[in-house]
Amino acid sequence: MSLTIDDVRHVANLARLALDADQLERLRDQLGRILEYAEQVSEVATDDVPPTSHPYPLRNVWRADEPRPSLDPDAARATGPAIEDGRFRVPRIIEEDA
C-alpha cells in the first residue's frame, strides 16, 4: 500500500488536522504499512458474508414521548472554551459579501 503526500494531505484536510511536513511524511509511511496489513480483510470478506455493525441484536429502541427534565442549558454550554450571551463564540463562518 503506497500513499502519496497529497493523499495524506487530503485525508488530513478531511479530518480537519493541520499537519506539518514531518508529520505528513511519517504518517505516509505508517498509514501505508498499517493499511497494507489491514488489507488482509479482503482475503476472506466475500460478498456472501453479510457485514456486522453491532454485535448484539437490538432493533427499534424507543422511549416514551414524555417531557422530562434535561441538562441545564447553561451547564451544558459551560464546557465550551468561548461562551458569549449564552452562545458558543466562533470565528466568522459566513463571508460578509456572501
Place this chain on the structure above:
Amino acid sequence: MGQASDSGAVGHDAASDSGAVGHDAASDSGHPAASEGDTLVTAGVARLLAMLDAGDVSAEDVVTAHLSRIAEYDGDVNAFLTVLADQALDHARDIDRRRVRGEPLGALAGVPVAVKDVLCTRGEATTCGSRILEGHRPPYDATVVTRLRDADAVMLGKTNCDEFAMGSSTENSAYAVTRNPWDLGRVPGGSSGGSSAAVAAHFAPLAIGTDTGGSIRQPAALCGVVGMKPTYGRVSRYGLIAFASSLDQAGPFGRGVADTAYAYAAISGHDPMDSTSIPEPVPDVREGLDSGVDRLRVGVVVEALGGGVETGVAARVREAAELLGKLGAKIVEVSLPHAKYGIAAYYLIAPSEASSNLARYDGVRYGLRVDGDTAEQMMAATRSTGFGDEVIRRIMIGTYALSAGYYDAYYVSAQRVRTLIIRDYREAFADCDVVLSPTSPSTAFAVGAKADDPLAMYLNDVFTVPASLAGLPALSLPAGLDERGLPVGVQLVAPLLGEAVLFQAANALEAEVGFDPVPRGGNAVHPPDTAHANA
C-alpha cells in the same frame, strides 16, 4: 494536571488516622509488623464489607489507608491523574454517619474504587488523557459512576489511560506514563493501565476501566490482577466518552475474581439513557461463583499457542488448561480460524468509528481552543495541538477507510470479517462453555520498547480483539509468573450474556492457581505488608 498537588494534599498524618482501626482487625493479621493500614489495603471486598459491617473499622479508616498509600507511592506509579481526597473522605464520613444512624447503605458501602478518566464525573476533571480535554469538567455523571455512588463505593480519583483509550501501554497519555507495579521500568498495559496499576499497587481494591479491543483485559494481565469486559451492552455507555461505539464497554478490575464480581454487579444492567444497553435482567454472578467446573467444557484455542506467544505465557496457559481438567472440566480443542484477521478488521472498524466520534472536538463545545482566522483554521489548529500522535494516526486511518472509493474495500470488508469471527465463536460454543487462550502474547514490556512501532503495538491485542468484535464477555485472570517474575494472564471468553459461567470458571481456576497478587521483585512498587494479603 493537579496530580502532584492533589495527592500531595493527603499528608503523612493521614496514615496515623488509621490508628482508629479496631483491635480485632489488626490482630487477625497474626503478624507483628503488619500495620493496620496495610491490613486495610490488602483486604478483599468481602472482608472489607464484613469489617465495616461489624464496626471494626470505619469507612473513613478504609479510605484514609488507601489515600495514604496513594500519597506515598503513586509518585512511583502514576496510576492517578486526579486524586479526589476531600470528596472521598466526605463520602466516607457520610457513610459512617448513616451506618451509625441505621440508615440504608449501598452494597459496596465504604469500599474504595478508582475510575478511568474516560468516564464522566460531574464537576470533576475528565480528560481522557488528552490535552484537548484539559480542564474539561462534565456537567453530568456517567451511569457507571452514578451506580458506584448509589452503591456507596467511594471514588478515590480518576486514573490515567492512553489518550481516548487508544493504546496498549498507557504511554499515549498526554499527562504521565503509568508504571507497572511489578517492575517500574515496564508498562502496565493499556489503555486502562492506570486502573490496573492502581489495583495491583494496592491503591484501591477495585477499579473501573473500559475495553474496546482489550483495554481492560491486557492491562489486567500485565499487572497481575483480574479484569473483565462484560457483554457489549451489559454496562451502560452513557457518559463513557466514545472511542468506538460498537465496541466500547466498561468493566471492573479487582485483585480476585470474587472482588471483580462485586464491582460487575454494581455497574451492570439496563439503562434507558443508552439505546444499545441490553434490556435483560442481570443474574447475580456471585451466586454461582463456587459451583466449580466439573460440568463445564473448556475450549482451548488451538491457534493461540503457536508462534508469536512468549514461552512463559504459553506454559502458563497450558498449565491453566491442565488445572481446569484436574478440577473436572472437560478440555476440548476449538478453532477460531478467522481470529487471525481480527486485528486487521479491528484496526479498520475502531479507527473509522473514532474518526467520526472525535469530530466533536472542534474547539467550540469542549476544552481546548487554538485561535485561527477562520472557523476551519481554528478547528484544525485546535485538533492538531490537542490530539497526540496515536489519536491523530487513528483519525487518519479511519478517515481514509471511510473516504469515497475506499469504504467498501476497507470498512465494509472489516464488518464482513466481524461476521466470520462471530460465526467462529458460535461453532466453538457448540463444543464448549468457555474458551481459554492467552490474554496477551507477552508479559509487560519495557517503557518505550514499542512506542515507535504502531503495528507492533497493535499486535498486543491479537487475543483480545476477537471477543470484542463479537461483543462477548471475557475475563483475564493471573495464571502465575513468567521466568522474569512478571505476571501472565489467561483469558476466558463466554457466549453473549454468559457472565455467570465466566466468573464461575475463573473463580475455580483462581483457587487452583493460588496467585499472590502482591507485586514483588527488585523493581516493584513498595509492597504493603503481605501477611494478610489473601485473607
